[in-house]
Amino acid sequence: MATPTTSHKPSPERIFGALNAFQGTAALKTAIELDIFTAIADGADQASSIAQRVSAAERGVRILCDYLTIQKFLTKSDGRYALTQESAIFLNRHSPAYMGTLANFLASDEAKRNFDALTETVKNGGTSVAQGDNTKPNDQIWVNFAKSMAPLAAVSAAFIADLASAKEGKACKVLDIAAGHGMFGITIAKQNPNAQITAADWAPVLAVAKENALAAGVADRFTLRPGSAFEADLGDGYDFVLLTNIFHHFDMPTCEKLMRRVHAALKPGGKAITLEFVPNEDRITPPTAAAFSMIMLAGTDSGDAYTLSEYERMFRNAGFAKTTLHPVPDMPQQVLLSEK
Amino acid sequence: MATPTTSHKPSPERIFGALNAFQGTAALKTAIELDIFTAIADGADQASSIAQRVSAAERGVRILCDYLTIQKFLTKSDGRYALTQESAIFLNRHSPAYMGTLANFLASDEAKRNFDALTETVKNGGTSVAQGDNTKPNDQIWVNFAKSMAPLAAVSAAFIADLASAKEGKACKVLDIAAGHGMFGITIAKQNPNAQITAADWAPVLAVAKENALAAGVADRFTLRPGSAFEADLGDGYDFVLLTNIFHHFDMPTCEKLMRRVHAALKPGGKAITLEFVPNEDRITPPTAAAFSMIMLAGTDSGDAYTLSEYERMFRNAGFAKTTLHPVPDMPQQVLLSEK
Numbered sequence: 001m002a003t004p005t006t007s008h009k010p011s012p013e014r015i016f017g018a019l020n021a022f023q024g025t026a027a028l029k030t031a032i033e034l035d036i037f038t039a040i041a042d043g044a045d046q047a048s049s050i051a052q053r054v055s056a057a058e059r060g061v062r063i064l065c066d067y068l069t070i071q072k073f074l075t076k077s078d079g080r081y082a083l084t085q086e087s088a089i090f091l092n093r094h095s096p097a098y099m100g101t102l103a104n105f106l107a108s109d110e111a112k113r114n115f116d117a118l119t120e121t122v123k124n125g126g127t128s129v130a131q132g133d134n135t136k137p138n139d140q141i142w143v144n145f146a147k148s149m150a151p152l153a154a155v156s157a158a159f160i161a162d163l164a165s166a167k168e169g170k171a172c173k174v175l176d177i178a179a180g181h182g183m184f185g186i187t188i189a190k191q192n193p194n195a196q197i198t199a200a201d202w203a204p205v206l207a208v209a210k211e212n213a214l215a216a217g218v219a220d221r222f223t224l225r226p227g228s229a230f231e232a233d234l235g236d237g238y239d240f241v242l243l244t245n246i247f248h249h250f251d252m253p254t255c256e257k258l259m260r261r262v263h264a265a266l267k268p269g270g271k272a273i274t275l276e277f278v279p280n281e282d283r284i285t286p287p288t289a290a291a292f293s294m295i296m297l298a299g300t301d302s303g304d305a306y307t308l309s310e311y312e313r314m315f316r317n318a319g320f321a322k323t324t325l326h327p328v329p330d331m332p333q334q335v336l337l338s339e340k
Numbered sequence: 341m342a343t344p345t346t347s348h349k350p351s352p353e354r355i356f357g358a359l360n361a362f363q364g365t366a367a368l369k370t371a372i373e374l375d376i377f378t379a380i381a382d383g384a385d386q387a388s389s390i391a392q393r394v395s396a397a398e399r400g401v402r403i404l405c406d407y408l409t410i411q412k413f414l415t416k417s418d419g420r421y422a423l424t425q426e427s428a429i430f431l432n433r434h435s436p437a438y439m440g441t442l443a444n445f446l447a448s449d450e451a452k453r454n455f456d457a458l459t460e461t462v463k464n465g466g467t468s469v470a471q472g473d474n475t476k477p478n479d480q481i482w483v484n485f486a487k488s489m490a491p492l493a494a495v496s497a498a499f500i501a502d503l504a505s506a507k508e509g510k511a512c513k514v515l516d517i518a519a520g521h522g523m524f525g526i527t528i529a530k531q532n533p534n535a536q537i538t539a540a541d542w543a544p545v546l547a548v549a550k551e552n553a554l555a556a557g558v559a560d561r562f563t564l565r566p567g568s569a570f571e572a573d574l575g576d577g578y579d580f581v582l583l584t585n586i587f588h589h590f591d592m593p594t595c596e597k598l599m600r601r602v603h604a605a606l607k608p609g610g611k612a613i614t615l616e617f618v619p620n621e622d623r624i625t626p627p628t629a630a631a632f633s634m635i636m637l638a639g640t641d642s643g644d645a646y647t648l649s650e651y652e653r654m655f656r657n658a659g660f661a662k663t664t665l666h667p668v669p670d671m672p673q674q675v676l677l678s679e680k
Contacts, residue, residue, distance in 0.1 A: 010429050011670050012439050012492065013628065018411065019369065019446040022362035023634055026455035029359065033459045057465025063637040063644075064462050069624045070631050071358065076624055086350050099352050106359040112456070115366035119373045122404050125397025152352065284409045284416055288353065291410050294363055297403040304403075330351050 027067050029107045032100040036065065037073075037083060037091035045080040098151060105148035110141060114298040121298055132301035134249035135230055139204045142180065146201075146208035150181035156244075156275055156328045157187035160335060163273060163326065164240050166191035172239040175200065175265055177229050177258075178246040182209025182222070184275070185242060189218035198235055200225040229258060234265045241266055244275040248292065251302035252314055259318030259338075266340045272315070274336040277305040278325065288332035311336055367407050369447045372440040376405065377413075377423060377431035385420040430491075438491060445488035450481060454638040461638055472641035474589035475570055479544045482520065486541075486548035490521035496584075496615055496668045497527035500675060503613060503666065504580050506531035512579040515540065515605055517569050517598075518586040522549025522562070524615070525582060529558035538575055540565040569598060574605045581606055584615040588632065591642035592654055599658030599678075606680045612655070614676040617645040618665065628672035651676050 031037060039053040047062035054061065069076040073087050083092065090099040105111070113129055114121075120128040131138050161167075164174065166187075171194040176185035179199035186209075189197050197218070199209050203226035213222035225232055229246070241262045247255045262272050277292035284290050289305060296303035306314070308325050315323045320338040327334050371377060379393040387402035394401065409416040413427050423432065430439040445451070453469055454461075460468040471478050501507075504514065506527075511534040516525035519539035526549075529537050537558070539549050543566035553562035565572055569586070581602045587595045602612050617632035624630050629645060636643035646654075648665050655663045660678040667674050 009670065010426050012426070012430050012442075013672060014412070014426060015368070015430055015439060015442065016446070016492075016628070016672070018364050018413075019443055020365070020631075020635075022365040022447065022452060023455055023631075023638070024358050025360070025362040026458045026638075027634060028355070030458040030462055034462060056463045059465040059642070060462030060637060063633045066623045067631055067634045070627045072354070073358075076622065086352070086354060089350050090352050090355055099355060102352075102355070103359055106356070107362065112362060112452075115363055116452070118366045118370040122370055122374060122400030123396045125399040152356075282416065283406045287410045288356070291360075291363075291407055293403045294367060294407040295360075297400060298363070298366075302399070330349070332353060332356070 023067075024071055025107050027064060027071065028073065029103040031064060031068055031073070032091065032103045035093060035100075036061070036068070037087050037100075038093040040074070040081055040083050041088065041092040041094060045082065047079075047081075050081070097154070101148040101150075102152060103148075105145050108144065111295075111299070118298055126301040127297075127299050130299045132299065132303075134300060134303070135228060135254065137202045137228075139202055142202060142205045143208060146181040146205050150183050150212065153181065153183040153244075155331050156333055156335070157184045159326075159328045160184055160242065160244075160273055160275065161187045161191050163335060163337060164188055164192075164271075166195065168192070169194055172196070173237060173267075174198065174240045174242065175234060175238045176242040176244075177201075177234070177262070178244065179209045179242075180205060180244070182206075182212045184244050185209075185222070186213055186216045186218055188240075189213070189221050190216055196221050196223070198223045198225055198238075200227070200229055200232060200234060202226065202228075230261070234261060236265050237267045238265050239267060239270050241270070241272050242275075243272060247274065247276060247311075248296055248305055249300055249303040251304075252306070252310065255306075256314050256318050259315055259320070263319045263340055268340060270340045272320065272336075272338040272340075274311070274338065275328075275333055276311075276336065277332065278308055278311065278334040278336070279305050281307050281309060283307070286332065289334065308336075363407075364411055365447050367404060367411065368413065369443040371404060371408055371413070372431065372443045375433060376401070376408070377427050377440075378433040380414070380421055380423050381428065381432040381434060385422065387419075387421075390421070437494070441488040441490075442492060443488075445485050448484065451635075451639070458638055466641040467637070467639050470639045472639065472643075474640060474643070475568065475594065477542045477568075479542055482542060482545045483548060486521040486545050490523050490552065493521065493523040493584075495671050496673055496675070497524045499666075499668045500524055500582065500584075500613055500615065501527045501531050503675060503677060504528055504532075504611075506535065508532070509534055512536070513577060513607075514538065514580045514582065515565075515574060515578045516582040516584075517541075517574070517602070518584065519549045519582075520545060520584070522546075522552050524584050525549075525562070526553055526556045526558055528580075529553070529561050530556055536561050536563070538563045538565055538578075540567070540569055540572060540574060542566065542568075570594075570601070574601060576605050577607045578605050579607060579610050581610070581612050582615075583612060587614065587616060587651075588636055588645055589640055589643040591644075592646075592650065595646075596654050596658050599655055599660070603659045603680055608680060610680045612660065612676075612678040612680075614651070614678065615668075615673055616651075616676065617672065618648055618651065618674040618676070619645050621647050621649060623647065626672065629674065648676075
């Protein structure tokens with residue numbers, strides 16, 4: 001039944017806002033591409049000086065910076081722009097926590113194309129434009145992921161390294177499935193000089209991970225297992241298997257299939273460590289984890305953001321004894337720890 | 341100078357949110373296209389029954405409705421969806437205030453294309469993809485505007501009719517420039533049986549306005565003046581000239597040129613009534629009016645959301661005695677009243 005439930009004064013302004021929301025993505029992506037935030041960090045603070053620094057027109061920069069101020073990515077006072085604390089930390093290219101590369105993946109042409117076809121996709125119940133079966137290689141997208149998304153991994157990679165007791169320094173074997181940029185395994189290897197990392201992913205993606213392992217000084221303990229996680233020989237005797245942002249691409253039977261392979265690769269007492277968007281059973285909270293389902297609808301045949309009870313059941317069916325939930329502090333993702 | 345100015349705990353979640361914001365536009369547009377809100381208004385309240393009603397897949401509808409709940413366009417309780425008050429008023433097709441058609445214009449392929457090219461546009465200082473000189477005809481876009489955007493005009497059209505003292509019923513001549521759907525002039529004609537409306541716009545756009553005038557029963561007092569507002573014979577002796585959402589398309593000299601034509605068309609003591617997005621002098625408040633500049637950057641050569649002082653100066657230069665500002669209640673736009 002349709003029951004109006006809110007009580008504030010009705011206005012179409014939020015509808016207007018949602019229909020215009022795509023502009024916010026474009027504006028932030030453009031500001032990152034032109035490196036507006038770095039220009040301001042470096043001292044340019046008016047439309048004219050910022051425009052000169054980023055080689056753009058003053059009218060364009062003035063309207064863009066005003067818009068970024070309205071969106072709270074800048075402040076403006078007496079015609080002078082300044083960075084917010086968030087922009088200074090995450091959008092200034094000189095900052096160690098720079099995350100501007102995220103735009104290349106989250107707001108890529110492919111991602112936008114998936115959402116341009118959303119009506120057809122909702123009718124179909126699965127993506128109508130992408131290669132939605134992610135058990136098959138799709139190198140261009142996943143190389144882009146590996147090159148773009150590493151900065152977002154820092155906090156959760158440190159959290160996972162703690163769960164793997166990396167700082168204790170015990171000898172251990174870690175398998176990182178769908179390694180991508182490799183930063184989850186690399187973080188463990190940096191903290192634990194006795195950790196051996198095996199990274200599994202498509203070969204062109206592993207080339208990016210290998211570069212990152214070299215840059216981190218852990219390449220001598222970083223082995224590659226190229227190919228499908230469903231078909232390649234993954235090895236065995238692992239203390240930990242990392243499964244970061246992979247299950248959401250598949251339906252439940254496919255997830256269980258992978259979980260069984262993980263179970264076989266772990267040594268007795270070993271642990272599967274899953275990083276995921278895990279919504280509550282209502283599937284509408286917490287908002288970022290729950291909303292992630294929509295990206296899977298738009299881009300996959302049958303992926304989803306699964307709940308804890310769904311993960312518990314799948315891991316149990318695959319032979320795991322127990323699965324526990326560990327929210328990553330200050331991040332929208334959760335970690336699941338599943339014991340063999 | 342870059343000075344961090346906010347004090348809350350820094351997190352990349354808002355950056356993540358902005359880079360994903362385009363999904364919100366796509367989701368609402370899809371829900372409108374599939375008529376999800378009307379299906380719920382008509383009694384379907386679970387993913388399965390809504391899916392059946394709108395001929396879409398249950399997985400697609402379930403994920404879409406959860407997402408719309410997260411975005412506060414629906415509520416969900418025990419797996420059953422309901423409309424919010426706003427959705428019941430503005431997104432149920434049976435509601436007299438239905439605004440679903442807005443999606444066709446605000447989130448059109450043309451609008452998205454303009455924003456896909458935003459980086460190049462900021463560099464250029466003007467649109468890099470659209471036909472950005474709106475003094476030339478661009479029928480496909482403006483016919484789409486006329487067909488899609490009438491529902492948004494209701495509140496401001498009633499406000500303008502009051503400013504034109506329509507209910508007093510005095511004989512008066514009204515010229516509606518860039519009439520579009522024609523609802524501003526039509527609203528005056530409905531309230532004042534002695535008002536004669538002249539609608540000016542490109543001929544294919546006026547066909548839409550004429551249909552609306554017929555439907556409103558005022559076609560006998562609704563005359564068309566097809567062609568460019570800068571070149572066509574507009575007539576003279578008008579009590580009121582309506583200028584709704586037109587000046588923002590042009591640079592200031594072009595606005596003044598049109599204002600001079602309006603001045604010539606008004607009778608002594610006549611008034612120009614302008615409906616616009618008028619930001620404060622800081623150009624960042626109020627947010628919706630100020631953010632409108634970005635749409636003009638993306639889609640025009642040199643349009644803008646002008647401030648009150650800019651409008652005052654332009655109208656004065658065009659010969660007007662005085663310009664006053666009148667915010668439209670509960671709407672993001674403002675009305676300017678300029679006396680000859």
